[in-house]
Amino acid sequence: MAEYAWPKMSERSLIGKRISRLDGAQKAGGRAKYGSDQNPQRLLYAAILTSPHARAKLTSIDLSAAKSSPGVTAVIAVEEVGKEVQWEGTILAAVAAETELQARDAVRKIRVEYQVLPHVVKDDDVAKAGNNAKPAGEQVQGDPDAAKSSAAFTSQGFYGLPVLTHCCLEPHGQTVQWSGNEITVWSSTQAVSNYAGDLGAQLEVPATSIKVHQDHIGGGFGSKFQSDQWGAFCARLSKESGGRPVKFFHDRNIELMIAGNRPSHYAKVTVGADASGKITLWESESWSSGGIGGGNIPPIPYVFTKIPNQRKNHNAISTNNGGQRAWRAPNHPQASYLTCCAMDDLAAKMGKDPLELFLTNCELTTREDAYRRQLNKAAKHIDWTSKWKGRGKSRQGYLAKGLGIGVNTWGGAGHESTATARIHPDGTVEIECGTQDLGTGTRTIMTQVAADTLGLPMEGIRLKIGDNAYPASGGSGGSTTVGGVSSSTRIAATDALNLLFEKVAPSLDNAAPGDLEAKNGRVYVKGNPSKGMSWAEACKKLGVAPIEVQGRNNPRNPRGLNTGGVAGVQMAEVTVDMETGVVVLDKIVAVQDIGLVVNPKTAESQVYGAMIMNVCGSLYEERVVDQITGRMLNADMEFYKLAGAPDIGEMICELEVDEENDSRGIIGLGEPPTVGGLAAIGNAVANAIGVRVPMVPLTPRRVLDALNGRNS
Amino acid sequence: MQAFTYANPKTLKEALASLAGSWDEAAVLAGGTDLLSLMKQDVYAPKKVVNIKGLKELKGMERTGDGGFRIGAAVTIDELMKNRLLGEEFPALRAAAQGITSPQMRNMGTVGGDLCQRPRCWYYRNGFGLLATGTDGKSLVPSGENEFHAILGHGNKAFFVSASSFGPALVAYGAKLKIASASGVREVNAEDFFRVPASATEREVDLKPNEILTEIVLPVSRGSQSATYEVRQKEAFDWPLVTASVMVKLSGGNVSEARIALGHVAPTPWRSKEAEQAITGKAITEASVESAATAAVAAASPLSQNAYKVQLAKVALKRALLAAKG
């Protein structure tokens, strides 16, 4: 059997190197083409009518005026009369027209009547949720009552995180042409290989008649796995318009309302500890909402799962808002916040340094050594020991400084992936894979793996991804892509190379094919570069037929090429203006373990991006809905606030690259660093100002209300 | 956005002639940073749009004969911010420009547009009208999401806050605005230009549909000290939560004259005569600015979610006064 194992750290030519993203210049220069940049000939534009009501019954819908509006080629009712709309922004009808303006004009002419029904859009108070709250049933472990009465210290707190939206820079949508029996989609999807099947099921056409192509995507973060309603009506509009292509992408406001969100999580938590600070008790009453379907149970206590005595109650609250979708590490950022804030408050109650409390309790995790090591490393980066003062004790004038901790864990093993390696007689090499580059560097790392395996430079590989004509590869979610595609690429390239060796060996004094190696653009007998030939000469031995082999990563047997399971710690330092409540993030540190790192540069940029999302989520981001009108009030990028470059502070990322971690194989990194930062920043603010601000984002309002004992 | 006709007049006279008697007929387009977003969101749909950005009469910044300063209404925020003389003599205005932290906004947005921009109240921007009324005809704001709304001067009707950062600074300087119509030019005090609309069809500025704001005239600043302090959450583009602009004259170490205006606390820039009175005759000290700030918010009546803005208003005013003292 062929040997697929990764080369030793010291023997890698390209794997593990800081290689800049292959499509970086294209993107920065505006030359990268996204689905929304596709303008096939005779393109039409679609626009939609959405419900302004959070809950209402459709009593009539009249499309006639829209149909006869100038430039209109097709009008489709997306919902039928009698339907009960469950959230604002529900798509009711779609129109295709020659120009975007004409499509929007026609939408304005659609007449809809509603019977408006009562709605619930708020989820912050479980007591007010009434029948909309569905209890999950109590979970008990150990003896929480006894633990409570015997605890030397207990601390109670309330912590909450509101709904966030994904706010992808490129909204959801696609350009579609349904001409004859063939459908072509220029998508914005996290799952190129699955898209055709998903769309085909909606349209009741075979997946084989759907071509999907995508060079780039402007963010997905978990919200772009489906072909969605808009994929289907866009295709139907195309068909009804005589097969002309139709483009539809959401406006920002609808994007924020209906194209996915991260569910809220709230919890009242009690933690108890013995005199040494070892946690003995966890009690939580939590609730969450991600729209009409309710909300998920947070995995709490997070990371410190071995707390011996636990009692947990959870309510899923259904609300009349657009539905949740996976959001970069689903439920983890919230669970980390709920857990680490409760621990930080316990430390404050005990008058103990929270770093010590976290260290003391590492034994309650499943990666004791890793967390202990990472806590110490992060503490060094942020200068914890010399900077940390007790809660509310580092105020100077109206400025106060604080430090905080958060932790993470994640899986990240590679997904199912197939890739074809093709070596042509002229020496060119193609790698084909139906994966997608989410902006994470997939193109770059696959090229590194293939080139390193074949002993070629980066330019020696022609990588082809983003098309469902290529061998299937999993959707990019769960941080599974890097492990999956690197492994399938490695296997395909190794097998192809072995076939090449078989062709070449006879010309090298009949060396055994297994004695050959390919390095530095040459194929030669191991350890003897002069006994060999250039890559181009070697490939000439193929005659007319290229070598073509497929490699597959089988998640059930990844052959040591990839695995899952990481730990991470983040620490933050903030400055708070005690008079205005404005929080400035001075510094955030991430220490993250990870397996074999194919490209430290793109890996670090995942961590930086994730830390920026942590800054946004802890300080700025929040969906604001109005109970009276049922509307989302900040469906824009003005009051749906995101950090800008000056708001981010100093970021430090330490990836724990060492022989031991490397030997685990590749582990995905996209998600874990989005976890822990919220807690780190929340705890830093509590440390700075002396009191807990229960809810993120930590706006001036919430900070001042907490300082003044107001409930916000 | 609905279709509209576009006029690109070459002179002020032509521009005035292409305006109409109602807001629905024609709208003035300067940088378009506000107007176009309202049109795209279908909050406003004028039949005609009249571009004034190229009008020479609305350009330029220069010293006036009496030593004051004239700013054309179509001067961009960036041009204003970079004018050295203006920055030295009217630091409160420059600070207000610097606070508009998006370079794109500063490059496109104009001074006139900043003064005439519509409120950012999210009920208004979501189509509930300038007075944010619900189906019962009452304002949605008091029992709704009001964390960014007014704490002063709302009279239980108009709860939005004036969005203009230049407004408070111009009020503090006692600037005058020149407004042209086909029948002539009139002049109003910056302070009187802003007003609280009585109905949703009125504007929050003293401007008729057939008028164009042509220039801003600042009086001589010699002998005065001034500053603006803005409380904003983000460093990158963001709206201030509260601003304070102050102009003081000192004689013998004591304030002999003060003009004080708060921004983002009321439907207009909020001139606080109470604060002016409290500081006048006193040296600027921690104690005197505290009492001026307390006086400024004495009449505040915060809504369910914005009590914090009372404190912000005080802090902004204190810091502005201390900054003006230098």
Ligand SMILES: Cc1cc2nc3c(=O)[nH]c(=O)nc-3n(C[C@H](O)[C@H](O)[C@H](O)COP(=O)(O)OP(=O)(O)OC[C@H]3O[C@@H](n4cnc5c(N)ncnc54)[C@H](O)[C@@H]3O)c2cc1C
């Ligand atoms: C994210 C963001 C952040 C912002 N932050 C701030 C801030 O911190 N402080 C601040 O003050 N502003 C801020 N702004 C607003 C920005 O300054 C205004 O949009 C801009 O100044 C408007 O100028 P304009 O020339 O583009 O106006 P336009 O959009 O062209 O016009 C705005 C309004 O004024 C009318 N108008 C314009 N000029 C005249 C004139 N000469 N005579 C009569 N009517 C006229 C128009 O008809 C229209 O009703 C921000 C905007 C955004 C989007």
